[in-house]
Amino acid sequence: MIIGIKKNYEKAASAGKKTRDWFDPARLLISLLIGFVTGILAVIYLWDVEIDRLFLLSIIATGYSETDFIERIIKRYIPETEEKK
Numbered sequence: 001m002i003i004g005i006k007k008n009y010e011k012a013a014s015a016g017k018k019t020r021d022w023f024d025p026a027r028l029l030i031s032l033l034i035g036f037v038t039g040i041l042a043v044i045y046l047w048d049v050e051i052d053r054l055f056l057l058s059i060i061a062t063g064y065s066e067t068d069f070i071e072r073i074i075k076r077y078i079p080e081t082e083e084k085k
Contacts, residue, residue: 031071039063042059042062046059
C-alpha cells in the first residue's frame with residue numbers, strides 16, 4: 001500500500017497534479033476500517049483454533065481480498081458524487 005501511494009505520488013508530481021487530485025484519505029480510512037472489521041470477525045470466529053504461520057498468512061490474504069471485494073461492491077452500487085467526478 002505504501003509503495004503504491006509513493007508511486008502514484010511520483011507519477012502525479014511529474015504530471016503536475018496535486019495530491020488531492022488522486023489521493024482520497026477518506027477512501028484509505030474506509031479501506032483500513034473494512035480490513036480491521038473483517039480481521040476482528042475472523043479472530044472472533046477462530047478464537048479456539050490453533051493458528052500457525054501459514055494459517056495466519058491465509059487469514060491476512062483473505063482479509064485483503066475481502067476488503068477489495070467489498071470496496072468494488074460499494075463502488076458499483078453507490079455512485080460517486082459530482083464533486084468526485
